[in-house]
Amino acid sequence: MALANFMDRASSAASRVLTNFKVSAFEERLGAQVIGVGFDSAAVKSREGALSLDLIIRLLTRLYPTIALRPLDPKAKDHVPALEHLAKSINPEIEFAKPRRAVTATVVVGSSLPRTKCPTFFIGSDGWQAKLSSRGPVGSGESRNPFGAGAASCFAAANVFRMVFGEQLEQGGLDDLIDLSMLTYAQGIPETSHDLDGVDIGDTHLVGLGAIGNGVVWALSRAAGLKGSLRLVDHEEIDLSNLQRYVLASQCHVGSLKVDLAHAALVDTALKVSTHRAKWDAYVNDRDNWSFERVAVALDNAPDRIAVQGALPKWIVNAWTQELDIGVSRHCFDDGRACLACLYLPHGKIKDEHEKMAEELRMPEAQQEIRNLLQTNASLDAGFIERVAKAFGITSEPLQEFVGHSIRSFHQRAICGGVVMRLTDGAEPVRAVVPMSFQSALAGIMLAADLVKHASGVLNMPTTSTRINLLRPLAAHLHDPMAKDTSGRCICTDQEFLAAYRRKYEVSRQN
Numbered sequence: 001m002a003l004a005n006f007m008d009r010a011s012s013a014a015s016r017v018l019t020n021f022k023v024s025a026f027e028e029r030l031g032a033q034v035i036g037v038g039f040d041s042a043a044v045k046s047r048e049g050a051l052s053l054d055l056i057i058r059l060l061t062r063l064y065p066t067i068a069l070r071p072l073d074p075k076a077k078d079h080v081p082a083l084e085h086l087a088k089s090i091n092p093e094i095e096f097a098k099p100r101r102a103v104t105a106t107v108v109v110g111s112s113l114p115r116t117k118c119p120t121f122f123i124g125s126d127g128w129q130a131k132l133s134s135r136g137p138v139g140s141g142e143s144r145n146p147f148g149a150g151a152a153s154c155f156a157a158a159n160v161f162r163m164v165f166g167e168q169l170e171q172g173g174l175d176d177l178i179d180l181s182m183l184t185y186a187q188g189i190p191e192t193s194h195d196l197d198g199v200d201i202g203d204t205h206l207v208g209l210g211a212i213g214n215g216v217v218w219a220l221s222r223a224a225g226l227k228g229s230l231r232l233v234d235h236e237e238i239d240l241s242n243l244q245r246y247v248l249a250s251q252c253h254v255g256s257l258k259v260d261l262a263h264a265a266l267v268d269t270a271l272k273v274s275t276h277r278a279k280w281d282a283y284v285n286d287r288d289n290w291s292f293e294r295v296a297v298a299l300d301n302a303p304d305r306i307a308v309q310g311a312l313p314k315w316i317v318n319a320w321t322q323e324l325d326i327g328v329s330r331h332c333f334d335d336g337r338a339c340l341a342c343l344y345l346p347h348g349k350i351k352d353e354h355e356k357m358a359e360e361l362r363m364p365e366a367q368q369e370i371r372n373l374l375q376t377n378a379s380l381d382a383g384f385i386e387r388v389a390k391a392f393g394i395t396s397e398p399l400q401e402f403v404g405h406s407i408r409s410f411h412q413r414a415i416c417g418g419v420v421m422r423l424t425d426g427a428e429p430v431r432a433v434v435p436m437s438f439q440s441a442l443a444g445i446m447l448a449a450d451l452v453k454h455a456s457g458v459l460n461m462p463t464t465s466t467r468i469n470l471l472r473p474l475a476a477h478l479h480d481p482m483a484k485d486t487s488g489r490c491i492c493t494d495q496e497f498l499a500a501y502r503r504k505y506e507v508s509r510q511n
C-alpha cells in the first residue's frame with residue numbers, strides 16, 4: 001500500500017468527521033480502494049473539462065493510495081502521462097491500477113460512458129454551473145470561467161469520500177444530481193453569461209495562503225481574462241503535512257514560502273501580483289496607505305480575522321472551513337449587515353494558548369512551564385517528551401525525534417499532525433479542526449468566485465453568508481443569514497469606527 005508521507009495529517013482530518021474512528025481501520029479501508037478517473041478526448045479538449053480533471057487528480061491523490069486512470073477513447077490516452085506526473089508530484093508512492101483491476105468508485109469527466117459497474121460520479125460544468133450526476137455524463141463547457149468546473153470536482157471528491165466511509169458518517173448519503181450555480185448558489189437555474197474577460201479586481205489583497213488560499217489561487221490562476229492587482233500576504237512556509245489539503249502544493253514545494261507558491265501559480269495570468277511575507281498586522285503597520293479596496297480573507301482563526309476588519313477595508317470576502325460545513329461571507333461594514341468581526345467576536349472566556357496547549361498535551365499541572373516554553377521558544381528536553389508520553393499512556397520512543405524542537409513545533413506536529421493519534425490508534429483523537437482537502441478547496445473556490453462577482457458588479461446575495469456541508473448530500477438552500485452582533489461590543493456599532501470608514505472611502509449617507 002502506497003499511503004502518502006503526509007498520511008498522519010489525513011487521519012487527523014478524517015478522525016474529526018468519522019464516527020468510531022481508528023487509524024488502522026481507516027488506512028486499511030483506504031488501501032482497499034481503487035478510485036477510477038475516467039475521461040475522454042472531449043474532456044481533455046474542453047477548457048472546463050481539463051480544469052475538472054486537473055482538480056479531481058489534485059484532490060483524490062492526497063488521500064487514496066491507488067488511482068486508476070481510465071482514458072475512455074484512444075485519443076484521451078495521450079493525456080495519461082501528464083496526469084500520472086501530476087499525481088506523482090503529490091504522492092510519489094501512488095499506485096496506478098492496471099487496466100483489469102476492479103475499481104471501487106469512479107469519477108468521470110467528459111461525455112463518454114465507462115464500462116465499470118462500481119458507483120460512478122459524472123461531473124462537468126457550464127461556466128458558473130457545477131454539475132454532478134450519478135446517472136450519466138453531463139459534459140463540460142468551453143468558457144474561460146473555472147468556478148463550475150472546480151466546484152464539480154470538489155463535489156465529486158466529497159461523494160467518493162462519503163461512498164467509501166458512508167457507514168461512519170451521519171446522513172452521509174450520496175448526491176444523485178447537482179446543478180449548482182456558483183454565481184447565485186441556486187440550483188437548477190442555468191446562467192446565461194459566464195464571461196470573465198476583462199473583469200478588473202482593482203486593488204485586491206488575499207490574506208492567508210493556507211488550504212483555502214490555495215483553492216482561491218487555483219481558481220484565480222485559471223480564470224482567464226482577469227486583470228488588476230493582487231497582493232498576497234502570508235508569513236509561513238509550506239510544511240509536509242500541508243500537502244494533505246493544499247491543492248497547489250507538491251513534494252517539491254515543502255520548505256518554500258506559501259506566497260511564492262501562489263505567485264508561481266499566477267505567473268501566466270494578466271494579474272499584477274505582489275508578495276508580502278508577513279502577518280496581516282505587520283503588513284498593515286509597514287504600509288503607508290491604509291485604504292484597502294477589497295480584501296479576501298483566507299485565515300484560519302478569529303483574532304486574525306478581527307484584525308483584518310479592524311483595518312477597515314472597503315469590502316471583505318471571507319471563507320471558512322469548520323468540522324462539518326464550509327462557507328463564504330461578504331462584508332461592507334457600513335451597510336447594516338454583520339461585519340466580519342460580528343461573526344468572530346469571542347463569547348465567554350477564551351483560553352490562552354498555554355492553557356489550551358497544557359490541556360491538549362494532557363499536562364494541566366504544567367501550565368506555567370508551558371507558558372515559559374512558549375515565551376522563550378526553548379528546546380524541549382527528553383524529560384518533557386517522556387512526561388507527555390506518560391500522560392497519553394504511550395511509549396516515548398516514537399516521540400524522541402521531537403527532543404530539541406520548540407513546544408509549538410512539537411504540538412503542531414505530534415498532536416495536530418496526528419503522530420500521537422496514530423500511537424493510540426485513534427483512541428486519542430485530534431482536537432484541532434483539520435478539514436478534508438475537498439472542503440478547503442471548495443471554500444477557496446467560493447471565495448475567489450465571490451471576489452470576481454463583486455469586482456464585476458454581479459454579486460447580489462440575499463444574505464451575508466453562504467454555507468455548504470460536503471459531508472451530506474447538497475442542501476436545497478445554502479443562504480445563511482448571519483445576524484449582526486447585538487451586544488454593542490462590535491466595532492461596527494462604534495460611531496468613531498463608522499465615521500473613520502466613511503471618511504476613508506467618502507461614503508455619503510443620508511440619515
Ligand SMILES: [Zn+2]
Nearest residue numbers: 339342490492
Ligand atoms: Zn460587527
